[in-house]
Amino acid sequence: MMSNLNEGRRDTIKALLAISATGALTACKPKTRDDSKSVSGNRDLVYAAKGQFFNAKEFAFLSAVAQTIMPKTDTAGAIEAGVPETIQSLVSEWGDDSFRAYWRAGLRGVSNELEGSFAALSPAERQAKLADYDSKVFNDSIEDKFYKDMKHTIVSAYYMSEPGATEELHYDPVPGDFRGCVPFSEIGKAWAT
Amino acid sequence: MYDFDAIIVGSGMSGGWVAKELAERGLKVAVIERGRDIDPVEDYKDHVDPWDTPNLGRKTPEDIKKHPIQSEVYAYNQNTKQYWVDDNEHPYITPEGQDYKWRRGYHKGGRSLMWGRQTYRLSEIDFEANKKENIGVDWPVRYKDIAPWYDHVERFAGISGSSEGLEILPDSVFQPAHELTCAEDVFKEKVESSFPGRKVIPGRVAHLTQPTEEQMELGRGKCQSRALCERGCIFGAYFSSVSATLPAAERTGNMTMITNVAVHKLEYDHEKNRISGVQTVDVKTKATKTYTARMVFLNAGTIPSTMILLNSANAHFPNGLANSSGQLGKNLMDHVGCASAGGTMPGMMDKYHVGRRPNGFYIPRFRNHTEEGQDFVRGYGYQGRIYRYGNQNVNSPGVGEEYKMTGRKPGPWSYSIIAFAEILPDERNRITLHSSKKDKWGLPVPIIDAKMRENEIKLIKQATKDGIEMMKAAGIVNPRHDNPENPHIPAHGNGIHEMGTARMGRDPNTSVLNGFNQSWDIPNLFISDGSFMTSGGCQNPSLTYMAFSARAADHAAKLLKDGVI
Numbered sequence: 066m067m068s069n070l071n072e073g074r075r076d077t078i079k080a081l082l083a084i085s086a087t088g089a090l091t092a093c094k095p096k097t098r099d100d101s102k103s104v105s106g107n108r109d110l111v112y113a114a115k116g117q118f119f120n121a122k123e124f125a126f127l128s129a130v131a132q133t134i135m136p137k138t139d140t141a142g143a144i145e146a147g148v149p150e151t152i153q154s155l156v157s158e159w160g161d162d163s164f165r166a167y168w169r170a171g172l173r174g175v176s177n178e179l180e181g182s183f184a185a186l187s188p189a190e191r192q193a194k195l196a197d198y199d200s201k202v203f204n205d206s207i208e209d210k211f212y213k214d215m216k217h218t219i220v221s222a223y224y225m226s227e228p229g230a231t232e233e234l235h236y237d238p239v240p241g242d243f244r245g246c247v248p249f250s251e252i253g254k255a256w257a258t
Numbered sequence: 259m260y261d262f263d264a265i266i267v268g269s270g271m272s273g274g275w276v277a278k279e280l281a282e283r284g285l286k287v288a289v290i291e292r293g294r295d296i297d298p299v300e301d302y303k304d305h306v307d308p309w310d311t312p313n314l315g316r317k318t319p320e321d322i323k324k325h326p327i328q329s330e331v332y333a334y335n336q337n338t339k340q341y342w343v344d345d346n347e348h349p350y351i352t353p354e355g356q357d358y359k360w361r362r363g364y365h366k367g368g369r370s371l372m373w374g375r376q377t378y379r380l381s382e383i384d385f386e387a388n389k390k391e392n393i394g395v396d397w398p399v400r401y402k403d404i405a406p407w408y409d410h411v412e413r414f415a416g417i418s419g420s421s422e423g424l425e426i427l428p429d430s431v432f433q434p435a436h437e438l439t440c441a442e443d444v445f446k447e448k449v450e451s452s453f454p455g456r457k458v459i460p461g462r463v464a465h466l467t468q469p470t471e472e473q474m475e476l477g478r479g480k481c482q483s484r485a486l487c488e489r490g491c492i493f494g495a496y497f498s499s500v501s502a503t504l505p506a507a508e509r510t511g512n513m514t515m516i517t518n519v520a521v522h523k524l525e526y527d528h529e530k531n532r533i534s535g536v537q538t539v540d541v542k543t544k545a546t547k548t549y550t551a552r553m554v555f556l557n558a559g560t561i562p563s564t565m566i567l568l569n570s571a572n573a574h575f576p577n578g579l580a581n582s583s584g585q586l587g588k589n590l591m592d593h594v595g596c597a598s599a600g601g602t603m604p605g606m607m608d609k610y611h612v613g614r615r616p617n618g619f620y621i622p623r624f625r626n627h628t629e630e631g632q633d634f635v636r637g638y639g640y641q642g643r644i645y646r647y648g649n650q651n652v653n654s655p656g657v658g659e660e661y662k663m664t665g666r667k668p669g670p671w672s673y674s675i676i677a678f679a680e681i682l683p684d685e686r687n688r689i690t691l692h693s694s695k696k697d698k699w700g701l702p703v704p705i706i707d708a709k710m711r712e713n714e715i716k717l718i719k720q721a722t723k724d725g726i727e728m729m730k731a732a733g734i735v736n737p738r739h740d741n742p743e744n745p746h747i748p749a750h751g752n753g754i755h756e757m758g759t760a761r762m763g764r765d766p767n768t769s770v771l772n773g774f775n776q777s778w779d780i781p782n783l784f785i786s787d788g789s790f791m792t793s794g795g796c797q798n799p800s801l802t803y804m805a806f807s808a809r810a811a812d813h814a815a816k817l818l819k820d821g822v823i
Contacts, residue, residue: 136659155313222314233666255668258308
């Protein structure tokens with residue numbers, strides 16, 4: 066009775082873990098905007114209903130910024146981790162119109178500050194340009210609350226993503242016994258949660 | 259002639275215990291639960307990984323619309339929101355300019371599914387306090403009366419903790435304690451050497467760290483240190499009605515579980531002086547039905563149990579059923595979570611922890627015990643932790659590879675703490691029913707009138723001061739804390755420990771229940787949710803509800819067998 070029950074529970078957990086892994090893969094597939102359909106009524110709301118509030122240009126800019134902040138190294142970068150899609154869905158489906166307006170205006174603001182077509186630059190140029198802007202925002206010579214918020218969102222979304230949690234950081238869904246004091250070298254990286 | 263031997267109203271922390279104890283004594287019991295059934299495999303969200311959590315875990319505008327009160331709770335998130343009530347369907351009223359935070363979930367298991375799991379015994383000091391200080395009424399029990407029942411419920415529930423031999427916080431029957439972290443060990447050493455009357459001990463929680471045969475037979479397993487508890491735990495590693503007491507009641511074959519049915523009124527037979535029926539409403543169809551039983555246990559939660567009795571007023575009990583004392587609905591208590599503070603414990607950057615401990619450290623009460631209280635009675639305990647958190651770079655300057663690498667390091671040892679202070683029984687803190695407003699099922703809406711008073715505010719101020727001194731002594735840097743002269747005073751209810759509105763006592767004229775949780779007025783009526791509490795202590799109260807529920811059920815079963823009721 067007892068071992069049956071425990072076995073049943075283990076199987077359930079395995080099955081659930083398998084399902085959630087599949088779910089994550091599906092969620093990582095980039096959504097593409099269907100431009101062929103004519104848009105009527107409130108343009109923003111229509112985009113939102115389709116889960117695609119950011120237009121192609123905004124999405125490319127967001128992706129370029131995210132990848133510059135969290136580039137691909139020996140682990141996934143923000144794009145490989147699906148961060149732009151996650152934010153697309155957050156803004157389109159989770160947020161309300163004022164949240165969408167805030168992101169649109171915010172992205173435009175940052176884009177203007179960076180001047181020119183940021184997304185078209187080489188990774189090294191993007192790095193130099195964004196590092197400069199980032200340092201000005203963080204040393205308060207430029208006030209841009211949106212940028213800080215966007216960065217927070219990008220980096221948090223990265224660490225919550227499957228590659229961010231499991232490759233960049235350590236993720237253990239079922240740790241077992243808690244140990245309160247071990248050498249850091251035994252772990253080597255921060256826990257994802 | 260009766261539908262059941264006993265009807266238990268509510269399946270949460272205390273109702274589950276009554277069901278188990280009565281069913282195991284051979285009584286045919288019905289548990290009437292106003293919420294839905296819970297199926298662990300379907301309903302628990304403890305398998306959801308961070309990347310499958312919607313909206314980066316953010317609350318949606320719909321969440322806030324549906325749960326304006328519930329969504330403020332620490333345990334409310336995208337993987338737990340299914341357990342909290344729709345505030346629009348369950349209204350209550352507070353007096354103008356005054357707040358009350360009523361946090362709750364209606365489903366099988368009630369708040370035992372989402373509770374904080376901290377489990378502490380009351381001590382003789384707590385049971386004697388009202389009498390010594392002439393506050394409220396005297397408890398009709400002393401520690402020695404309830405100690406064996408604490409043992410009884412702890413053996414079954416499973417409590418992790420360390421034996422400390424403290425008079426203020428008696429030891430439980432323990433399974434191994436969760437380890438303290440390196441930084442907490444340092445904190446403990448520094449606090450205990452600077453303040454000889456204070457102790458820093460591992461928190462005591464209802465988690466299995468060394469499950470017994472009995473616990474494993476019920477399908478419960480060892481705590482896996484995931485800290486996803488409020489989502490429900492498929493391992494059954496923390497105590498809940500769903501993981502423990504209800505399955506135990508179920509396997510006797512003596513329990514009937516009735517879900518989605520709300521109790522509105524108890525029927526009273528004046529000639530026989532008995533509860534003769536339980537009037538219910540199906541929450542989905544609004545169909546009404548009356549169930550009968552030889553006795554009734556109210557375990558709906560402090561406020562709902564009081565509402566049912568107030569709503570059952572009749573010619574013989576014009577102020578509420580079983581309320582000849584006039585105390586029903588009065589003396590509403592809670593614990594006040596206050597003096598929260600934080601900072602950093604420097605050093606030990608070469609040390610880390612493994613697993614996510616669903617627990618922390620505990621500092622038992624020392625005021626008015628090992629150290630004097632200046633001009634107040636009672637005291638407070640603290641709960642805290644010192645932990646290294648990740649995501650340290652989300653608010654830091656930098657972009658690119660070097661910046662990304664900084665996120666691989668955990669942050670420094672981060673200290674956080676909160677005090678839980680006792681709230682005195684006070685007749686002015688009370689629940690009444692509105693004369694005309696009703697919920698969608700026709701039950702009058704409660705008016706909850708409670709606020710922090712003089713003694714509580716003094717406790718909050720002193721807890722803030724003591725907390726600051728302990729941070730200093732322990733060498734915590736970058737401290738954040740309240741101003742002790744003008745601290746944050748939380749609204750009543752935030753402790754989520756409603757208690758006291760049907761207090762037990764020694765005199766029928768001043769209390770609702772006798773020392774066995776039995777109504778003085780109506781012998782076949784028992785109440786063993788938090789409403790029986792004569793005083794609250796500063797300890798998390800669920801363990802005390804469990805022990806008194808088991809004891810009351812044992813007593814009631816004997817009375818029934820002896821033909822007394």
